[in-house]
Structure formats: C-alpha cells, structure tokens
Amino acid sequence: MCSAVCSCFPDRPFRLADLSAPFLSCWTRFSACARTRTRSDPDSEMRIASDSGSFTLNSLLNQRGRAAGGWIRGKFQRLRRTSHPQVEANNLSYTDGHPSPEEEEAPEVILTFEDLLEEQRFSEAGLLLIGREDFLFGGTAEEEALRDHAEEAEELAAKRGALEKLLVQTLEQSLSLKPDQINDEASVSVLTTTLTSAVKAIHQEEKQDLKWTACRSPSNWKKLHDSTLCHLVEGRMDNPSAGPAGPTGQSSIQTDIYNMGRQLKEDLLQVVQVVKTCYPPESNICQFYASLYHQALSARLRKIADFVLDDRDCVFLLRWVNDYYPGILKKPELMGEIDAAALGKLLPEDLLEPLEEQYLNKQESELSTCMNRVLEEERRRWAEGKEPTTEDGGYVSPLAYDIIQFINGMVTATETVTGSLFKAQTITLRLTDLMQRFKAFQEDVIKQNKWESQAQIKANLSAVEQFSDVFDKRRHLFPKDVRKNCLEVLTDMRRSAHSFLLNSVHKGLKPHYQKLGTSDWLKKNAFEKLLSSLEMELQGFQDLHPSCHQGVIAQLHQEVTQEYVRRLLRGNVKLKGREQQERACTAVTNNAESLHQLFHKTGSKEDWLKEILVKIAEVLKLQDIPALQMQVVLLGSAYPDLRETHVSSLLKLKSNISKPERRIIKQTLSDLQRETSAAADTHMFFSKL
Template identity: 60%
Template sequence: MRIRSDSAPNGRRNIPLSPTWFRDKLQRIVGHPSPPPVEEDLLAVPDGSQPPEPAAGNAKFKDFLDGQCFHEASLLLICRENSLIRRTSEEERLQHHAAEMDKLAADRSHLQSLVVQCLQGSLASEGDNSEALRSAVKAIYLEEKQDLLRRQSGCQNLSEWQTLHDSTLRSLVQDRLEDPHSGRAGQRDQSHIQSHIQSMGRQLKEDLLLVVRRVKACYPPEAKICHFYATLYHQTLSTALRDIVEFVLDDQDCSFILRWVNEYFPGIFENPELAGEIDVAALGELLPEMSLQCLEVQHLSKQQAELATFTNRVLEEEVKQWDQGAEPSTEEGRCVSHLAYDVIQFINGMVTAAEKVVRSLQKAQTITYPLLDLMQRYKVHQEEVIKMNKANTKAYMKAHLGCVEQFRDFLHKKTHLFPETVREDCLCVLADMKQSACNYLLSPVHKVLKPQYQKLGTSDWLKKNAFQKLLDTLEKELQQFQDVPHTCRQELIGRLHQEVTEEYVRRLLRGDLRLKAREQQEMACAVMINNAESLRKLFTKEGSKEVWLEEILIKIAEVLKLQDVPAIQVQVVSLGSTYPDLREAQVSALLKLKANLSKAHRKTIKATLSDALKEAIPGTGSHPFFSNI
C-alpha cells in the first residue's frame, strides 16, 4: 500500500476514529464527577505504618506479572504511587525517594508493555488468553480512574492507557487486514485485487466472530467492544478500498468490488452472532458516493455491452439457420425458436443481479436498453424472411409468433425490469411483428376460401351446400396450424375466426341479395343462425375463444327476421350499443336487404340509432368489429 503525506511513519494512514473513544466510554462507565479512591484495601499501607519492604513489593509485583495478573500489578503500583505522594514534602521526595520514583516509572512501563502485548494477542487463534485479557482490561479501567485523581491533584504525568488501548487495537486490526491469514489462496480465475479483498473479508468475518465469542466477555457490556472492533475493521477496510479504486480498474475488478461492497460485505453482518452486537447503520459506507457512482457507471456499461453482444449472437445464429434453409426446431410437434427464451433468461438474471450490486432497481433497468435494438433488428429479419418467401418461411413465421408471444408476456409480467420507454417501444415493435406474421400465415387461407366467400350474400348462400363447402375447406386449411406453438395458436385461430366472420358480414352487406318476402327474410335469419353456430363449433374445436362473434351474426339475423319497425329499431340499437363502431352506412346496407322496408322507415331506424349512440358513454362497448369492414 502506498504511503501518503497524511500517513504515519510506519506507513499506515491515520484512521479518523476518535482517539478519546475508549476514554469517553470509561468516563461514562465510571460516571463520577469526583471519582472515588482506588480500591487498594488489600495492598494499601495503613496510616502510621511503614510501607512494605522494597524487596517484598518487587517480588509480589514480579509474581503478578508472571501470572499475568495485570489488574493486581496495576493496583500494587498505584499503592506505591500513593505512598510516595503522601510523603511530607517535595524536598523529601526529591532527596530520599528519587530512586523509588524511577523504579515505579520503570515498573509501570514494564506493566504497560505487557498489557499492550496482551491486547495484541486478543485475536490470536491459537491458545486462549481470556483471563489475561480480562485482567488487562481491568487494569486499563483502574488506570483510567487513577488518571482522574491525578488530574484533580494537578498532576500532568498521566498514564492514558485508554488511548493506548485504542491505538493498539487499531494497529492490530491494520496488521491483520494488511496481511490476512484467512483464505490467502483465492480462486484461480481471480485477480490479485479480488483475491486480496476476499481475504480481507474472510479475516474480518473470522475476527469479528472471535470478538463476539471470546473477547466480548473480557469487557463490560457498556464498552460495546464488538461494535468498536467493527468500526476499526470498517475504517481500515474502507481506507484499503479507497486506495484500490483510485487506480483505473478493469471491468472484472470493478464489478467484483461493487458487488463485494454492496452485497457481500453487508451480508457479513447478517450473521446471527453479529447482528445483535453491531450497529451496521452507524458504520456508514465503505466507499464515498463519488467512487461508488464511478464504479456503477463502469459496471452497468459493461453489463449493457454484454447484453448487446449476447443478443447479437443469438440473432445472428437465427439468421444463419434461415439462410442455410434449415427448418426451425420442433418441440412436441410445434415449430419453436429458443431466441426469446435465451434472451429472457439472460435479461432476468442480469437485471436481478445488477439490482443487488448497485442497490437500485432504476439503475439496473438501464442494462436493458439494447433490447429495443434487438427487437428492431429482429423485425427487419422477419420482413426479409417474408420478402424472400422461401420454402422454410412459413415454419419460421410460426416459430416467430412463439417468440413474439414470449417477449410480450415477459414485458407485461416483468415490468419492473425495464424503463417504461424501453418496454413500450419494444411492445410496439412486437405488435408490428405479430401483425405481419399473422397476415403472412392467414392470407393464403383467405385466398383459398375466396370462391366460397363469393357465394355469401347471394341466392346460392341460402342453399345449405354453399356454406358447407366453405366449412369443409376451412377445416382442411386449419390443419396447417397444428404445429404453431401452443401459446400463440389459440390467438392465431381466434384471429382467423374473426376475419372469416368479418368477411361473412362484408359479403352480406354488399347488397347482392334482396329479400322481398317475409318468408325469405325468415329463411335468411335461420341460415345465418345456423352458419354462426357452425362457425363457432368449428373454431372453438380448434382452440378459438372468440365466442362473441356468434352473437354478432345472430343479432344481424334477428334484424332480417323482424317485421315490426319498433322491434327493428330496438334490435338495431342493441347491435349499435354493443358494438359502437357500427357505422350508418353499414346499417343502411343491412336494412336494404329487407326490400319490403320503406326508405322512410329506414331513415327512422337510423335516426334512432344515431340518438342512442350520442348518449352512449365513450369507451364502452365490446370488441371492435365493424370498423374492420
């Protein structure tokens, strides 16, 4: 790691953790504006008595150190300090006790070094120094109390072990993250940066769990030592990551760091053992907002490029197969293309993952911008397929319909994955593709049916055989759609159902037939009702759900049968109210079929319908029908 101008001499950057953190904690724990005397009942010298012989005191002090009884050793030194302070005068202390003062300072320095050494071993995996650490922490608390007394007496020579404690743990954490012992061997495909960050993460997790399981018991609950350690690790890790992201990172390292910072690192603190001990929100962000934004832009740009590359590849494969004259794949006897499925899975996984990485669905949605380009190029390819009209074109149109249906469902059901503009534009392109594919597949059917269409609305139409031929031809033509993907076959058959019904009404309204007698009109009504039922049975058997089309023919048939003008008015208004796209010219053509209806009556009926439609609420009604005729 590089040394900065604000770094300490040992090469570490100073971490902005308050140097008085532990002191503040201790003072809150102690909570005395005028601290009580240090507990020295067992080791204090009674008034008027002589202090222990130096040799005896030194032996006891050494025994305490050898037994890692740091609290007792500290208490002994404080007793010696208090004994020296009680001497009668400054002159006496200077003349007779200088050697004892020097010895006291040396002993305290020795004790301090052992306490520091104990703190440095707090996270050692081998052995358990809990008892020694507990005693060291008590010694630090004891020295803090004594420092409060020293300040009150005007003494400037303070031990400040609480500051020493914080700086020691800070150095300990820095050492462990700079040279992590956990998981040093990264995956083979990882860069040095990725391996190092991952190792630091493992070290952090293992150390914090050790703090919770072992170190925590050595401190009083008020110290919140687990959170203190978490703060040190967070700040040290943040410093290391800031150094790393200052360099130009390749895309893989950029994505790894972003994923690690936003997904893996927060996940560490979801561990049940850590969750109740650490205030994660108080830790803050590992990286500043500006650094995160730069990483996000690079990551999302890379994901966009990956999506564009992937969609190019799958479309090129589709075009290549068609160019070579190959038939599309089949599954369960139906023509299929895996283009939509592959793209859908890719987008779904990519956006879902990106949302976790950048912690924003709105940002993750921007990955999908290349999808519109795919749709537009897919549409161009389909137009080329139709234009060339090769032997395999019909099969490809059936497969394309399946893809269009899959894309459309995906865009409708997974709206959260896309910006609204991308979704709407893609749906428009898909609607055009569906229209052209259906036209290509259904136009030949209408061409075959044209001879039978021509007999509708003529005298031959009233004969049963004429319409039966249309049904037989239609049933035969419908068999060619058995290999259309199941998800869109129903809609294709329903579309043909409507187009045939529209052609039926169109031919009827041409006016080639004049029904003068009541008997003729009743016969025409019966024929239409029978035709409507036959069409409905045939198409529903093939999968159509457009049963409402039968009702239109029946309503028209009722108009032909009725003789009373008011009854005809009611029926025409019912027809127009149900289907508001019914036009006046179409009503005129229908009424002209009834040759016994006067011009005045026709005018009255049309006026009634016009008034009814004016009162109708805009947007009401059923499916559009007459607007297609």
C-alpha cells in the same frame, strides 16, 4: 469508626470481589479517622511498607491499622496463597469457631502488585493502585497531597505504566486465536480470562481518572484501548494470516482483496464468538471492531481503485464492494451484532462511478455482441434453406430463447456486481435495435415468399411470443422505454406474421365468401361448403407451436366472422315480410353456432364473436320499432365501435322498414354514444369491417 469498617467485612475469608464500592467507602472513612489520629499524635506517623519497591494492600492496611489502634488486622483477611492444599479441609474438623493449629501456623504468601501482574490479574492489580491512590490523596486538598506524597505519586505512576504496558500487550492478543481454536475451550478460556481482566482494569481506571485530575494526568486508557485495537486491525489487514488459497488464475490485486476479505470475515466471527464475552454489553464492541475493519478495508480498496484496472480486476473489486462484503455482514452469526447500514459503502461514489461505467459499457457491448450473433445465425440458416426445428409438434426459433438467457444472466450478474437494478437494466438499451433488425429479417422472409417462408414465419411467431412473455413477466430486466419500444415492434411483427399466414386461407375461402350477401346465403348447403373448406385450411396450422397456435386461430376466427358480417351488410338481398326475416334470423344464428363449434374445437376462445352474430340475427327478426331500438342499443353498448352506417346497412335488409323509421333507430344509437364512453375491456369489431 473502626467498628464501621469491620462491619463491612464479615468473618469469612477475604475475596477479591470485596474490593468494590462497599470496601472503598469504608476504607475512605477509615483513612479519614487514621489521619485524624496521626495529626493529634505526631509520634504515630505512618510508614508505608515496602518490599523491593513494591507495596501490597495488606501492608497498606497493616500500617494504617497500627495508627488506628492495631486491631483491624484481625478483622481484614489478607490476599494470600495457601501453601498447603489441606488447610481448608482441616478447617472442617473444628466446630468451635477457633482456627486450627495447622491454620495458625500455615505460612502466608502476600500477593504483591508484581505478583498480580505476573499472574495477569490486571483488574486486581489496578484495584491496588486505586486503593493506594485514594489512601495518599483522600481527605486533603489535592495540591497539598501531591506535595506531601510526591515520591509515592511517582511510584504509583511507574506501576501504572507497567500495568499499562501489559494491558496493551493483552489487547494486541485479542484476536490471537486461530480459526480452529475458537471451539477449543481451553484456548478460549485462557484468552477470555486475561482479556476480561484487562478490560475491567481499563474501565476501573477510566472512573479513577475523574477523581484525581489535579494530582496526576489522566491515564486515558479508553483512548489507548481504541488506538491499540485500531493498530491491531490495521496490522492484520496489512498482513493477513496464511489461509486457503483463492481461486486459481487470480491477479495480484484479486489475491490481495481476497486475503483481506478472508481475514476480515475470520476476525469478525472471532469478535462475536469470543471477544464479545470479555466486554460489558454497553461497550458495543462488535460494532466497534466492524467499524475498524470497514475503515481499514475501505482505505486499502481506495488505493486500489485509484489505479487503472483491467476489466477482470474492475469486476472483482466491484463485486467485493457490492456483493461479497455485504454478504459477510449478513451472515447469521454477525447480523444481530453488527449494524451494516451504519457502516456505509466501502468506496465513495466518485470512485465507484468510473468503475461502474467501465463495467456497464463492457456488459452492454458483450450482450449486444451475443444477441447479434444469435440473429445472424438465424439469418444464415434461412439463407441456406434449412427448415426451422420443431418442439412440441410446432416450429420454434432458438433466437428468443438464446437471447433471453443472455439477457437474464447478464442483467442478474450486473445487478449483483453494481448493487443496483436500475444500473443493470441499462445494458439492455441496444435491445430495441436488435428487435428492429429481427423485424426486418421477418419482412425479408415474407417478401421472398419461398416454400420455406411459411415454416420460418411460424418459427418467428414462437420467438415473438417468447419475447412478449418475458417483457410481461420479467419487467425488472428492462428500462420502461426499452420494454415499451420492443413490445411495439413485437406487436407489428405478430400482426404481419398473422396476415401472411392467414392471407392464403382467405384466398382459398374467397369463392365461399362471395355467396354471402346473395340469395344463396340462406341456403344451408352454401354455408356448409364454407365450413368444410375452413376446416381443411385449419389443418395447415397444426405445426404452429402451442404458444402461438391459439393466437393465430383466434385471429382467423375474428376475421372469418368479420368477413361474414361485411358480406351480409354489403349484400343486395331484400328480406320481405316477417317470415323471410325470421328464416334469415334462424340461418344467421345457426351459422354463428357452427362457426363457434369449429373454432372452439381448434383452440379459439373468442366466444364473444358468436354473440355478435346472434344480436344481428335478432335485429333481422324484430318487427316493432321500439324493440328494434332496444336491440340496437344492446348491440351498441356491447360494441362501441358500431356506427350509424353499420346500422343503416343492416336495416336496409329489412324491406318493410321505412327511411324515417331507420332514422329514428339510428338516432337512438347516436344518443347512446353521446351519453356513454367505451369501456377499456370492450372488443373492437365493426371498426375493422
């Protein structure tokens, strides 16, 4: 048996690392053998070495060793401190395997339990307690062992209590490093060495609790560990350490929240960078600390939220809950160690909702006030007869730009404070009313029709396009119904502005329109006069801002083309014979090209308008009924709003087409429209004639 014990410890200086599973296994076997010898020889009753009430692993081995034959002492090296630093060096001069005279005579200082506590070697001190406990209670019934060794058990309990007290003190110093000490290797080393030993001692004792449940009450050091850290965190949140002052002008509530948040941030960083190294990975100590700080901060913020807060404190509290605190947990140093989602919200919904409602009402009111102020300023400038400002060569209104800036800034800030885009969007609910008042302002400008009205409407158009662009590209800023309603108002305003600006153009072109559909329209110079007048009118739109210039020119392009077709279909000209119809086809085709070139040069991109006139010209030229049917089908396919009345008016220009033939051609269009439906991207033209 003894040889089995000795085989566990080779001939080398004993190290504390040897006090592990192999040692305890061999020691248990050794203890059983010793007890057998003791029972067979009552005179060999073992005594427990004692020095001022303390014991050492060495004294424990000495007494058991004598009971087992006395020779094991030579095989088991003692825990000792060498009194002369040259002993190890002297050993190098001997190669025969025997100790030197200096080594034999070197005094040994035995490390007692108290010595280990003094040196803060807690895990080793705990192992002494565990070894002593196994020695007392191993191999016999627990009840019998407890009865036979009651005095020793009390001594063990006292020593365990002393160790426990020091462990608690060590845990309470877990976060004692100052922020500037985290990068100081010496300071970090002192803390981590002691804390690592304490954590190891706690884990050792947890396992020991499972072995001797009948002999003593469990230490429950794991629970003690958790409660100690909980009290530590509570204390640090109640009394944050002095740090950099927060922003000036903070209220007492804001200062308290700021200091707690700063303490939380510093401590979690210390946990991840320092404390984590003292724990085994499976302990998940970073998440444990994060949950403690989360609970502590949450409890304190709940108390603050119960008060009636002014708007500034309300915003500050919401921002900490929804922005600053999540931002701390998202720091790169913490993200990989802490599961922020598992922690949940700092405040429950029943406390958040009234705070958010207070904040959202304030934001909505402020935004509405800002928007109204901008619109009233625009009204005032108009009433005073001031001309709108220009930008990029065109009239602009600051109204849209200013309002868009307010909306973008306040919705973005509200989303940050509330943590919800949906809630942030609600502050724009009054935007629909503002658009209605903007529309009413434009209608008033048109109604007065003063000299400045043209410039103001052009400026308004730039604002309409800016608003439309925002509703299209920044949809996230608005609720769907607000966006939809505002776009409808803007569409009405654009249509009204275009009509106001273009009416004067059509009024100037009316004498030239009147010649269309008469015998003069086939004359080249008649249409050239129309083009010349149109070109002059187009120069009046050069002061349109680029954002709305193309829209106005495109609208005019379409309306001139529609007026051309309207006059043509309503004319009283009769095209007799193939030659006259071919001349008419050539005239319409040339007119289409001339219109296209003029409008294309001034910015219109409505190329499809040219194709309408070309297709109409083809109808005028064709003579065969089947060919005419095919051309009408092509025209009806491209423009589904083409009706039989339009085809009938067009065919009446051809005097050589009889009424039955016109009926056959129109029937072809009817059949087509019954079998097909209009595509979403088709242009509407004939329905506006």
